[in-house]
Amino acid sequence: MRKQIEGSRAVAEAIAMCRPEVICAYPISPQTHIVEALGVMVKSEAVRPCEFINVESEFAAMSVAIGSSAAGARSYTATSSQGLLYMAEAVYNAAGLGLPIVMTLANRAVGAPINIWNDHSDAMALRDAGWIQLFAETNQEAVDLHIQAFRLAEALSLPVMVCMDGFILTHAVEPIDVPSQAEVDAFLPVFTPRQVLDPSAPVSIGAMVGPEAFTEVRYLAYALHREALERIPEVAIEFSSRFERRAGGLLNADVNGADETVVVAMGSVLGTIRDAVDELRVQGLPIGVVGITTYRPFPADALRAALRGARRVVVLEKALAAGSGGMLGADVELALQGLPIQTSTVIAGLGGRPILKASLRRLLESADRGVLPPLTFLDLNTQVVGQQLERVEAQGTPR
Amino acid sequence: MVVQVRIHGRGGQGVVTAAEMLSVAAFIEGRYAQAFPSFGSERTGAPVVAFCRISDREIRTREPIIEPDALIIQDPTLLHSVDLFNGLHPEAYILINSSRSFDELGLTEFVRGFRPERLLTLPATELALKHVGRPMPNAVLLAGFAAMSGVVSVGSVISAIRERFSGSVAQGNVAAAEAARVFVEHAMESLAHA
Numbered sequence: 001m002r003k004q005i006e007g008s009r010a011v012a013e014a015i016a017m018c019r020p021e022v023i024c025a026y027p028i029s030p031q032t033h034i035v036e037a038l039g040v041m042v043k044s045e046a047v048r049p050c051e052f053i054n055v056e057s058e059f060a061a062m063s064v065a066i067g068s069s070a071a072g073a074r075s076y077t078a079t080s081s082q083g084l085l086y087m088a089e090a091v092y093n094a095a096g097l098g099l100p101i102v103m104t105l106a107n108r109a110v111g112a113p114i115n116i117w118n119d120h121s122d123a124m125a126l127r128d129a130g131w132i133q134l135f136a137e138t139n140q141e142a143v144d145l146h147i148q149a150f151r152l153a154e155a156l157s158l159p160v161m162v163c164m165d166g167f168i169l170t171h172a173v174e175p176i177d178v179p180s181q182a183e184v185d186a187f188l189p190v191f192t193p194r195q196v197l198d199p200s201a202p203v204s205i206g207a208m209v210g211p212e213a214f215t216e217v218r219y220l221a222y223a224l225h226r227e228a229l230e231r232i233p234e235v236a237i238e239f240s241s242r243f244e245r246r247a248g249g250l251l252n253a254d255v256n257g258a259d260e261t262v263v264v265a266m267g268s269v270l271g272t273i274r275d276a277v278d279e280l281r282v283q284g285l286p287i288g289v290v291g292i293t294t295y296r297p298f299p300a301d302a303l304r305a306a307l308r309g310a311r312r313v314v315v316l317e318k319a320l321a322a323g324s325g326g327m328l329g330a331d332v333e334l335a336l337q338g339l340p341i342q343t344s345t346v347i348a349g350l351g352g353r354p355i356l357k358a359s360l361r362r363l364l365e366s367a368d369r370g371v372l373p374p375l376t377f378l379d380l381n382t383q384v385v386g387q388q389l390e391r392v393e394a395q396g397t398p399r
Numbered sequence: 400m401v402v403q404v405r406i407h408g409r410g411g412q413g414v415v416t417a418a419e420m421l422s423v424a425a426f427i428e429g430r431y432a433q434a435f436p437s438f439g440s441e442r443t444g445a446p447v448v449a450f451c452r453i454s455d456r457e458i459r460t461r462e463p464i465i466e467p468d469a470l471i472i473q474d475p476t477l478l479h480s481v482d483l484f485n486g487l488h489p490e491a492y493i494l495i496n497s498s499r500s501f502d503e504l505g506l507t508e509f510v511r512g513f514r515p516e517r518l519l520t521l522p523a524t525e526l527a528l529k530h531v532g533r534p535m536p537n538a539v540l541l542a543g544f545a546a547m548s549g550v551v552s553v554g555s556v557i558s559a560i561r562e563r564f565s566g567s568v569a570q571g572n573v574a575a576a577e578a579a580r581v582f583v584e585h586a587m588e589s590l591a592h593a
């Protein structure tokens with residue numbers, strides 16, 4: 001049913017229809033509205049059988065999800081920012097143990113300085129924890145990705161993190177087609193766990209693995225992610241045929257053969273980028289867009305195929321590796337290795353800085369002219385950073 | 400065509416709810432709408448901004464509204480403390496919650512060149528107090544905005560109010576919305592005869 005509702009509310013309704021048996025979460029902005037809504041639904045028995053477990057921290061939230069998933073219950077949690085970092089150890093464990101937990105990450109910057117607004121620093125910090133990471137472009141896609149996430153997680157026995165931009169998506173009210181319970185039930189079968197902790201048939205999971213086999217265990221995780229690259233598009237195609245709309249998959253490319261410059265990005269900023277690109281195309285600029293929906297496993301082959309005809313690739317990303325530059329940019333460069341394509345990374349939207357269409361147009365026009373440097377910070381106030389750098393230099397550094 | 404509305408007020412005045420209800424009114428009319436708050440300032444009394452875009456086509460952009468086609472100002476005490484009019488063009492609508500006129504509010508110079516039939520003050524807090532019993536001007540202003548601009552119909556605003564509220568709060572807000580419609584129609588008539 002089509003409704004005009006808040007993204008968080010829509011995601012909560014979608015999660016409820018996935019029939020989770022255990023939900024545990026600790027509140028943190030901007031994730032809060034999702035778990036608040038789910039808490040009400042569990043209490044009113046709109047979702048049942050389901051246990052909503054109040055925990056004392058994010059570390060406990062993920063630990064409880066690990067326990068409940070290992071006991072065979074479909075398990076869900078949600079967090080943001082420092083909340084994800086606080087649960088980091090357990091996040092790795094969930095992946096290592098092969099537990100099909102689904103978690104919403106309402107993307108938010110990571111302190112210090114403290115900042116509650118959106119960027120992708122949280123997701124990027126744990127990009128290599130072994131989870132599948134999917135990024136929603138719209139609230140409709142956030143709803144649809146969550147439904148696909150349980151299917152993928154349980155088919156692969158891997159946890160899935162659905163990333164949706166904090167505030168920009170979680171707090172936006174827009175039209176969303178929320179599927180019916182019958183539709184979700186037809187798409188998402190009852191959870192049949194691959195391994196269950198059961199006192200009547202005791203097994204150990206997560207026993208210590210020594211140097212003689214740890215590499216092999218890790219290799220199998222790598223192989224499982226390779227398999228996920230096959231499964232993710234299959235699930236997206238099945239979803240599209242049942243629900244009659246596109247959602248999920250590896251990439252969402254809008255590239256014509258003649259496009260010389262292609263922008264690559266993840267999440268909600270793609271909407272603004274698509275508007276800017278359409279305007280520039282009308283002016284005759286050969287520019288295309290590739291949205292990355294699946295960030296982990298990284299769809300290097302699909303991306304290479306989508307970008308093969310481009311001369312320049314502009315990677316716009318909402319996170320910064322302080323000692324290196326762009327993280328998505330580095331992944332894209334690796335995928336394009338050996339091709340005659342110039343890549344530039346643009347760091348944008350940090351800590352909630354709005355990404356304006358006018359700024360994107362200027363950026364893409366310079367990319368089209370071939371004058372975009374390898375690394376830029378969109379709308380950086382150069383006067384402020386210049387003064388600060390001068391001041392630091394004037395003070396001198398003790399050696 | 401896209402209509403971009405920016406709503407200014409203070410935390411606790413239902414600014415975010417207003418943007419949401421406006422988007423619901425447009426949705427009821429079968430149009431696309433996107434409402435979102437300026438995030439993070441959720442403290443009672445602090446200046447709050449919320450945005451609503453209405454369009455006949457799917458809305459993809461996520462940027463805040465920089466150049467609004469309409470301003471709804473829920474709290475006139477913000478007039479001289481916050482840069483409310485940033486990015487405003489002279490074709491824009493301005494609706495202010497006040498029982499005073501634009502002249503009395505000291506805005507004569509600012510609105511020179513704007514279209515007089517798109518400028519209005521509406522005593523929304525008084526109407527809310529009278530009909531709802533609480534100083535919540537948001538729904539009243541939406542009805543006033545609908546009556547003034549026709550961007551959405553007053554009927555759709557009333558449907559959105561009924562979706563959002565229930566019982567006596569819904570009834571009171573609907574009565575206040577009707578009163579706002581009458582107020583705006585009179586104001587428009589006297590302007591036409593002026």
